[in-house]
Amino acid sequence: CTRYVLVKNTSVRQGIVDAVQRALKDPKVTSVVICGQNGKFCGGADIREFAGPMSGPPLVPMIHAIEAVDKPVAAAIEGVALGGGLELALGCHYRIAHSKAVLGLPEVTLGLLPGAGGSQRLPRLIGLTAALDLITTGRHVSAAEALKLGILDQVTDNNAVDLAVEFVRSVAGQPLDSRRLSTLPCPCPPDVDSLLDKVMSKVRQRSRGALAPVACVQALRAAASLPYAQGMEKERELMATLFNSGQARALQYAFFSQRVVGKWSLPSGASWDNSTARTISKAAVIGLGTMGRGIVVALALTGISVVAVETQEKQLAEASRVVPAMLQREAGRRRLATPPGVISFSSNLQDVSEVELVIEAVFEDMSLKLQVFKHLASVCRPGTLLCSNTSGLDIDQLAAVTQSPGLVVGMHFFAPAHVMKLLEVVYGPRSSPEAVATAMQLGKRMGKVGVAVGNCPGFVGNRMLKPYLEQANFLLEEGATPQQVDEALEEFGFPMGVFRMSDLSGLDVGWRIRKEAGLTGPGVESTRTRQGRRYSPLPDQMCEAGRLGQKTGKGWYQYDGPGGRVARSDPWVDIFLETYRAEHGLVARSITPEEILERCLYALINEGFNILQDAVAAGPEDIDAIYVFGYGWPRHRGGPMFHAGQVGLGRILERLNHHHSHPDVPHLKPSTLLRRLVAAGSPPVQKWREFINKERVHSQL
């Protein structure tokens, strides 16, 4: 073999075409190895190219040409072979990989399908059943699994390129017909139709309105039932539909948002690339309720040793029993051989004196948290980072009771903390860049999507949730039922509507917060206006009636006893709402799903604009990542701020104005930023950051 180097500064596709052509023409070349540069085979198509017209040689004919070559061609896979990268490898006659390589067809996660023959070649190679799994989930597989599935011919711990060269030399001259996947039949189980139907219904249920998983099944049905050329035609047709769908744009935006938020910056100018993070090896978690336990597991899974502290003996005993089992289960799910972290349980706060970082996860009560922070400040070594898992309390107030307020940040996890991907890293005015960098890096080590956000009540996620919940309650007062509201939201793509979600998390959570805010409780007058704003006492009255949600077996729905999970509508709630309306002289009216979506979602989006205006979030991507990873916003709709752009900012403004002008629907006053964006011609979401910065410079916000 002669080695031809693919030059990186020209299009990779052009490079491959040219190099293969030269190799074909060169009589000295008996076989060909395609490899990547710098130890990475190929991560697939450049997603940014999808936004404009494609240039350079198209992928599909290029792969066909490689497959048709009459000298053996092997792909030497190091690093990754994803998407178009794996499709290129499937066009080669052989595939040799390094043991650490990762393979997959993740196009479905970008709103696409493997559109360069992958949907037709992979099932011909590994069979329909396995291909359905890989293509509809987009999951990555290790080299070992790929070898077992039959995607790879050989795996090595040594140099994959050297092995591939040796390998193709050894097979030079052998017939290649059986190695051309496009010529092979697709191995299918006998009950192929019932398998496809079953997978289709599973996919529809799981995808909540996403188009790509459904198109993937359709493409695989074509692979199973049609000759290759017709299958490719179907693949192209489905790809064209997906390609031009708003969902593909939303999912590709979500891919980049996830990466944008990692490049955080603070209003002070500190940012990910000018701040140094400390590497944490010893941490402590204070409070072993649901959140604390999850955080302990998340830390331990990264190999950090954790001191888990709980002062209540009963809770400590239960946590000592439950946490190791949780760790074992999660390690198993992640295919980690043994959970690497070491956990020690204690009832003594003194035991955290040697750790480098503490996460407080006690009850959501400011006076209790202040007490804990004061204590920590006296127990911990100087320089220990003190973090709070508060879901919305003032980080600055906590920092104020310590000697080093710069070392205090919020680390707001989402339940279950060892599973949910989102982490809000909350910086106060005094938090140091080092503290933020350390919390962000720790989040990354835990596999979280960390988003740096400013300090305000509820931070980003919960601050936006408030007007959303408020509108949902107002809709009940006006005539909707919890089922109607939930159905509209679930149809939109949320895994759970707002009332089912409240039942799951417990109605008492918000009740406690409202009591602390003086909005309800003894001595507060039972009116529909509180602290000068419209207020719905409905959720408080539910709590007063003992209906706290799933845990009491009754909430906005009824369940089969406490802890039950299947929500059924409850005639009690209908009577409760009717009585309430009658008491307050409200006449129920018919409310459309459109109004439900506008009132709930536009309220949430409007608060998102306020948050951007206040610089609590650095950009719309931060808000969108928070909602996609922490609040069940359907990923194929990009996130609330992306969705606003899709709907049209002018339309959102017009509908907010419309609802706001209604005498009994307050709290929907459009944000100044939204107005300014509309006045500026509604620039695309990718331009908002720049726009906000300019407006701020000119003091327009």
Ligand SMILES: CC(C)(COP(=O)(O)OP(=O)(O)OC[C@H]1O[C@@H](n2cnc3c(N)ncnc32)[C@H](O)[C@@H]1OP(=O)(O)O)[C@@H](O)C(=O)NCCC(=O)NCCSC(=O)C[C@@H](O)CCCCCCCCCCCCC(=O)O
């Ligand atoms: C590769 C990774 C695993 C690396 O992870 P790692 O953690 O190491 O690094 P990062 O994730 O932080 O990434 C670093 C850096 O790189 C950027 N990036 C990564 N991948 C891509 C990409 N694919 N494109 C663009 N940019 C990428 C990332 O943003 C970071 O940039 P930054 O500036 O922040 O530093 C990991 O990155 C990863 O998983 N990547 C994605 C892998 C993937 O999903 N691949 C599939 C891509 S889609 C594809 O391959 C499609 C194919 O099926 C071929 C399609 C054929 C097209 C045919 C067209 C027919 C269409 C018909 C249309 C008809 C139109 C009409 O008729 O109108």
